[in-house]
Amino acid sequence: MSIPNLPTSLSGNTPLEVAGMAARKAGELLLERFGSVKQVKRKSHGNLVTEVDLLSEKQIIRILKKEFPHFGILSEETNSSTPVNGFTWVVDPLDGTNNYTYGIPFFCVNIALIHNQDILVGVTYDPIKDELFEAQAGEGAYLNESPIHVSKASSLRQSLIGLDLGYNHSRGKDMLETVSHLWGQVHCVRLMGSSALGIAYVAAGRVNLYFHRYLFPWDIASGILLVREAGGDVVDWKGKQGGLRDTELVAANPKLLREFLRRFGDGR
Numbered sequence: 001m002s003i004p005n006l007p008t009s010l011s012g013n014t015p016l017e018v019a020g021m022a023a024r025k026a027g028e029l030l031l032e033r034f035g036s037v038k039q040v041k042r043k044s045h046g047n048l049v050t051e052v053d054l055l056s057e058k059q060i061i062r063i064l065k066k067e068f069p070h071f072g073i074l075s076e077e078t079n080s081s082t083p084v085n086g087f088t089w090v091v092d093p094l095d096g097t098n099n100y101t102y103g104i105p106f107f108c109v110n111i112a113l114i115h116n117q118d119i120l121v122g123v124t125y126d127p128i129k130d131e132l133f134e135a136q137a138g139e140g141a142y143l144n145e146s147p148i149h150v151s152k153a154s155s156l157r158q159s160l161i162g163l164d165l166g167y168n169h170s171r172g173k174d175m176l177e178t179v180s181h182l183w184g185q186v187h188c189v190r191l192m193g194s195s196a197l198g199i200a201y202v203a204a205g206r207v208n209l210y211f212h213r214y215l216f217p218w219d220i221a222s223g224i225l226l227v228r229e230a231g232g233d234v235v236d237w238k239g240k241q242g243g244l245r246d247t248e249l250v251a252a253n254p255k256l257l258r259e260f261l262r263r264f265g266d267g268r
Helices: 015-033 051-067 097-101 169-182 195-203 217-229 254-264
Strands: 040-044 047-050 072-075 087-095 108-115 118-126 131-136 141-143 160-163 188-191 209-212 233-235 249-252
Touching: 015 051, 015 087, 015 108, 015 118, 015 131, 047 051, 047 097, 051 072, 051 087, 051 108, 072 217, 087 097, 087 195, 087 217, 108 195, 108 217, 118 195, 118 217, 131 195, 131 217, 141 217, 160 169, 160 195, 169 209, 169 254, 195 209, 195 217, 195 249, 209 254, 217 233, 217 249, 233 254, 249 254
Parallel strands: 072 087, 160 188, 160 209
Antiparallel strands: 040 047, 087 108, 108 118, 118 131, 131 141, 209 249, 233 249
């Protein structure tokens, strides 16, 4: 990947600083309204959107547009079909809406900056724990400014596996079938409820491997960069390098990825 020179914002901040600031501001809003969601709409089966998703998105976009007025914005709730050309922000204002709506304290804000299809900056913010996962291409991954690294687990039998089922019935059944084969052959399995936090936890070494088969760019843009900068990788189910438009991904250290794909991948 050829990394372009990153411009500073109108107020003199780097894109990483602006992304972190926007994520924290949105996180404050999420915390203020946590436990008091009033307006909930159903986008599809199991897929909710609340007034808080929309308010968080508005807050983020206001900050990003003020600092970088010429950058594009691809966002889950209102700009989900924006073409990606040049510098573009990719925004999920609330990943883990089901958790948030039901009062489960596991959700986050996800912001990434891409240039064409290359991910340059990634931020995932958990307001409950005040944990900011961040990365810039070529400069490592950090959690609250301390370096993080993927797990060194060398086998699935040692591993905590994270996953989410998504909103597609047939793909969800496929993943449950995979879990049925994994069961008893791994340390344990967790349904996370937030794909963005699940992937960030791989980068931090908390989850050894995470997989999903129904993803969108705003779910994964930050996480792909976090995991790679933390020494791991993110690939599709055939073992090819995962990218922004892939819907089915696996994240882990390289050794675990090889074992998982050999046993469960589409190319086995």
